[in-house]
Amino acid sequence: MSEHSPPDARAPLSRRDLRTLLLASLGGALEFYDFIIFVFFAAAISHLFFPPGMPDWLQQLQTFGIFAAGYLARPLGGLVMAHFGDKLGRKRMFTFSIFLMAVPTLLIGLTPTYATLGYAAPILLLIFRMMQGAAIGGEGPGAWVFVSEHVPPGRVGLAVGMLTGGLTGGILLGSLMATAINTALAPAEVAAWGWRLAFLVGGVFGFLAMYLRRFLHETPVFEAMRRRAALTQGLPIRQVLRGHRRGVAVSMLVTWMLTAAIVVVILMTPTLLQRLHGFTPAETLRGNLMATLALTVSAMLCGALLDRFGSVKVGVTGALALIAATYALYLGAAARPELLVPLYALAGATIGVITVVPYVMIHAFPPPIRFSGVSFAYNLAYALFGGLTPLLVSALVAADPLGPAHYVGAVSLVGIATLVANGRALPPEADMPAAPVGAAR
Incomplete structure (x- = not known):
């Protein structure tokens, strides 16, 4: 812990802190479920929403194009919500993002x-999918900022770890829902109307989370700035781009590691x-279900480790483990197919290192522009690297079956170099203002 940290920097979380983290994590899980459920029923949607005479491959292409439109809308939605989050308050945008997600999910x-x-x-x-993308662009960054400003500075890692676990838990919920619907209904029933159940339930989830x-409550940090x-x-x-370009660059490079892990290994x-x-x-x-479950748990554990050991030690160790586990998964799946599930679960557990990404981003920007800085860097990086990753990995696979592992390994090394160049062995808690004395927490 930094010698400049306030005396209560590592104070235990209060009951109110824990309630805030649990509610925020649950809401994040439900919102990510809404965003991801589309991909599980893309085949059914492609046959129902496009002309029947269209070739299957073209229907699929257009359906996944609509899915991708959600990612393209992320930066704009995130930037707008972040602007008002820095101006009007974190809680307002935190609540609005889930409303913006619930409505189009229900309408789909x-x-x-x-x-x-x-x-x-x-x-x-397409319109509804873009609304979902705009919502998710504000949800992730807004949620990380919200929970980090509610806890003592020495508990930021745990806060963003719980939130990250909640977000990845939404992917798990989507997988379970898709599995349940496909198990309970015949394929013809799923194609005709069963797919709608996932979206209707998602819409209800969204309004429940809202x-x-x-x-x-509004974060103590924002309330102190307002007073x-x-x-x-x-x-x-404008202030982010004028005075914090280094923070943007660092945030985008570590986010690249996050996109490689999630897009390649999980999706x-x-x-x-x-x-x-x-x-x-x-x-x-x-295997994927076990990997996602392991990721959800390990993200929370990684957050707790960040508070104790800092971003460099945890990030470097976790990234090296991610490289090893990804190679083990692809080599082991070829040589020992019966080990697929445990190898996939191990790979998922190492992806918990992605918790270092919000931890680094939170500390990269001062409170008055934190929401905008985190949202801009994260969403721009996700739109850029998340969009290019499938194309690059597909090209690599054509040349080498280990291409996906090579890609994850190379990007993880970029993440390691970024953490070492930017970080310190101890967490930079002095950069994270404590809740003001006497503030309700």
Whole structure:
């Protein structure tokens, strides 16, 4: 702990702190469920929302294009919400983001298909998906900022770790829901109407999460700035780009490591293993579920370790473990197929290192522009690297079956170099203002 840290920097979390973390994490899980559920039912949606005479490959291409549109809308949505989050308060945008997610999710579940609306059906689907993307662009950065400013400076790692675990838990919820629907219903029923259940339930989840967030309070850090009239003047993003370019660069580079781990190991690997080594979808789904569960738990553990050992030690160790586990997964799946599930779970556990990303970003920007800085860097990096990763990995696989592992390894080394160049062995708690004396927590 830094010698400049306030005396209560590592104070135990109060009951109110714990309630805030639990409610924020639960809301994040429900919102990420809403965003990710689309991909599990892309095949059914492609046949229902496009002309019936269109080739299957073109239907799939357009459906995944609509899915990708959600990612393209992330930076704009995140930037707008971050602007008002720095100006008006974290809680308002934290609540609005989940409303913006719940409404289109519910509407997707209710929208008539091409047979009823014609070309208006895919257009509405695109609009709703972009609304979801705008919402998720504000949710992740806003949630990290919100929880980090509610806890003592020496507990920021635990706070962002619990929140990250909640966000990845949303992916797990999506997998479980898709599995349940496909198990309970016949394929024809899923294609006809069963897929809608996932979105209708997601919409209800969203409104439930919005209701729960009514019980949260504005962060002590923002309240202190408001009392001191210390809120940023002008456009926060202008100040970010003018005076904190190094923070933006560092944040984007560590986010690249996050996108490599999530997009390649969690999202792409099931399909890649089916194609490369002949695994069935059921086998890779079991492995993926265990990996996502392990990731959810390890993200929280990694957060606690960050408070104790700092971003350099935890980040470097975790990134090296991620490289080793990813190679073990791809080599082991080829040589020992029966070990797929434990190897995949091990890889998922090492992805918990991504908790270092919000930890570094929170400390990279001062409170008056923190929301804008984190949101701009994170969403821009995710749109750029997240969009390019599938293309690069697909090209690498064509040349080498270990291409996905090579990519994760190379990007992880970039993350290690960034952490070592930027960080210190001890967490920079002096950069994180404590809750003001006498503030309610």
